[in-house]
Amino acid sequence: MKKYFILMSITLIFVSFCLGFVYKEDDKAVSDDYANVFNYGVQNIPENLRTMTNLSIRDKDILCALSKGLIEKDENDKIISVLCSEITQSSDGIQYEFKIRDDIYWSDGSKITCDDIVNFFKELIKEEDEDNIQAVLDVYGAKQFKEGNVTFMTGVAITNNDGKLVMRLNKPNKDFLNELTKPQYRLRKNILMWGNMNKNYNNLVYSGDYKIESADNQNMKLVKVKKDSENKDVINIVKDENTELSMAAFEIKQRDIIIDPPESELSKLAEEKKLITLPITKSAYVYINDKGGDIPLAGRREIYKNICEALSGFYSDDNKEFELAECSYFREDKNNLTNIQQRKVSLNKEEEWSKPKVLTILAEDNTENRNLCRGIEQWFKDNTDITIRYSLVKDEINDEELRNRYDMVLINCEADYNNKQILFEGFSNYMSDNEKDLFNKANGDYSLLEETLFTDYSILPLAFYNENIGFSDKISTLNIDGNGNINFNSIK
Numbered sequence: 001m002k003k004y005f006i007l008m009s010i011t012l013i014f015v016s017f018c019l020g021f022v023y024k025e026d027d028k029a030v031s032d033d034y035a036n037v038f039n040y041g042v043q044n045i046p047e048n049l050r051t052m053t054n055l056s057i058r059d060k061d062i063l064c065a066l067s068k069g070l071i072e073k074d075e076n077d078k079i080i081s082v083l084c085s086e087i088t089q090s091s092d093g094i095q096y097e098f099k100i101r102d103d104i105y106w107s108d109g110s111k112i113t114c115d116d117i118v119n120f121f122k123e124l125i126k127e128e129d130e131d132n133i134q135a136v137l138d139v140y141g142a143k144q145f146k147e148g149n150v151t152f153m154t155g156v157a158i159t160n161n162d163g164k165l166v167m168r169l170n171k172p173n174k175d176f177l178n179e180l181t182k183p184q185y186r187l188r189k190n191i192l193m194w195g196n197m198n199k200n201y202n203n204l205v206y207s208g209d210y211k212i213e214s215a216d217n218q219n220m221k222l223v224k225v226k227k228d229s230e231n232k233d234v235i236n237i238v239k240d241e242n243t244e245l246s247m248a249a250f251e252i253k254q255r256d257i258i259i260d261p262p263e264s265e266l267s268k269l270a271e272e273k274k275l276i277t278l279p280i281t282k283s284a285y286v287y288i289n290d291k292g293g294d295i296p297l298a299g300r301r302e303i304y305k306n307i308c309e310a311l312s313g314f315y316s317d318d319n320k321e322f323e324l325a326e327c328s329y330f331r332e333d334k335n336n337l338t339n340i341q342q343r344k345v346s347l348n349k350e351e352e353w354s355k356p357k358v359l360t361i362l363a364e365d366n367t368e369n370r371n372l373c374r375g376i377e378q379w380f381k382d383n384t385d386i387t388i389r390y391s392l393v394k395d396e397i398n399d400e401e402l403r404n405r406y407d408m409v410l411i412n413c414e415a416d417y418n419n420k421q422i423l424f425e426g427f428s429n430y431m432s433d434n435e436k437d438l439f440n441k442a443n444g445d446y447s448l449l450e451e452t453l454f455t456d457y458s459i460l461p462l463a464f465y466n467e468n469i470g471f472s473d474k475i476s477t478l479n480i481d482g483n484g485n486i487n488f489n490s491i492k
Contacts, residue, residue: 257478
């Protein structure tokens with residue numbers, strides 16, 4: 001890894017040198033009143049903000065800058081009223097009334113009305129992918145409207161009652177308000193037009209603190225709507241092809257916010273209090289192939305134990321990149337100390353087996369997997385007589401025949417504690433027939449499947465990833481809201 005850090009440092013120096021020339025030719029992104037402009041380096045600038053499908057949480061930052069919600073979450077995870085001034089819930093927990101504020105406006109200066117918000121929900125239900133709006137589909141008649149069985153006006157319980165937005169659910173939902181704070185529920189007019197932002201941005205009106213002044217595949221310039229607000233005047237969102245490029249631009253003060261700086265820079269940024277580390281659902285697991293009995297249970301157990309030791313030795317407890325997932329399929333389960341201890345007792349059981357000279361790993365080619373493979377390879381070299389050989393591939397990871405040739409496969413999945421099905425669906429290509437049967441019969445309770453996967457030492461947890469946000473000396477305060485999105489209003 002030392003060689004890797006040296007190589008990374010050389011790369012940053014070289015890229016910084018090149019950027020010194022590149023940005024002299026195009027200073028427009030940073031030439032506006034420097035004190036009131038900040039530059040945000042991202043790996044992708046989304047063109048489609050119509051639906052949340054395939055949007056990263058950082059893509060949603062842009063949507064949050066351009067639009068406001070009925071309610072939102074602050075940096076303390078507290079629900080706050082934004083487009084409404086009061087929220088009233090009926091005693092049976094089914095009906096909600098939101099009193100719409102009188103002093104809210106679109107970017108063109110026209111007033112935002114309760115009818116505007118009703119129409120937004122009509123468009124949202126019609127246009128947004130179903131998985132992204134489950135909360136609103138709990139509204140009476142909403143699902144039927146989406147399926148084309150009723151009209152919105154006569155069949156859906158979302159109405160304007162004298163300036164109050166009324167929403168009546170089919171049944172009580174304790175998470176309804178919490179869900180309503182998410183970015184997909186931010187107020188947008190003409191949602192279909194948000195499907196091609198590069199073409200349509202100038203024809204849109206916005207409910208948020210910013211509007212788009214220019215946009216293409218490489219840059220997006222946001223300017224504040226209210227000239228007298230304390231917000232930064234301009235947000236320049238700049239596409240950087242990789243984190244090294246973004247970090248190099250950061251070093252020469254051409255970026256003020258960067259996402260996932262190189263591992264070698266995290267400690268420095270943390271010491272300077274210029275780093276925010278956020279837990280995310282992205283996780284890593286390892287499938288250990290028994291190879292038709294060539295790797296018995298005792299072997300799979302020892303291999304997993306060794307890999308956990310490798311990662312533990314490779315990353316310190318204050319590592320910002322990821323958190324060790326040893327014995328826990330979900331980050332939230334790490335607090336279940338009894339369960340973890342039982343699994344560790346089982347893991348420490350030692351039995352003789354015929355150890356191979358070489359073990360092979362297949363993984364999708366990405367930064368996280370490269371780091372994991374390097375760490376595992378080095379630990380086995382230093383501590384065992386087994387040589388690790390790994391292959392990094394792209395789409396070939398989906399080739400079942402190829403996967404079966406390897407002793408291990410790294411699996412990248414989303415470990416969402418509130419939707420466990422997503423994780424176990426991601427395992428399905430690696431499950432045995434018995435495990436698939438348990439999955440199909442789970443009916444939402446995956447405890448038996450999870451325990452079987454662990455005791456068979458077939459698909460096992462490795463790491464829960466974090467996302468890191470670095471910011472420059474120009475920014476003294478940067479808050480993240482309760483949904484994990486950057487609050488651009490908070491930037492000081």
